[in-house]
Amino acid sequence: MSKSPAPAQGTHGPGAAASPSEGGDPSGAALAEALSAEHAAVYGYEFVGGAADDKKRRERASSSAHEHKALRDALHAASVERGMDPPAALASYPLPEGRGDGAMDGFAVGLEHTTMSAYLWLSASDDTDLRVTAARALQEATVRSLEWDAALDPLPGFERG
Secondary structure (H helix, E strand, O other): OOOOOOOOOOOOOOOOOOOOOOOOOOHHHHHHHHHHHHHHHHHHHHHHHHHOOOHHHHHHHHHHHHHHHHHHHHHHHHHHHOOOOOOOOOOOOOOOOOOOHHHHHHHHHHHHHHHHHHHHHHOOOOOHHHHHHHHHHHHHHHHHHHHOOOOOOOOOOOOOO
């Protein structure tokens, strides 16, 4: 098990529609990737809410899970509206090795970074509604990551090199 979640099981692999580096409109693949990231975030936050030791951390995890569920549902609806077959949630996702406060906080930060990367890609869509959704979600994920004690990243969602 890892401390932070693995990237969402999405469509960045070979044969995927336009990836971030290929140019073209990445809308379909990016939307699927963002939805997959939201599935992982919901799963992860529900775990944190159940495993956290203190009430404040459980409440923050519950609130984050609620926000990610709303985003997941919106992305699912957007996928259906665009004639896509939305990716289903996996049966399970990676969980943190430790159960202490630091492990839970680091895991939550990892969940947000995964969604930030997916939303950054979705923000390149030709579809204005998807771009607006992605920009708002990227901003919200950045704020949530700060609430879990992440360092402020000057370019949220970009890979750290």
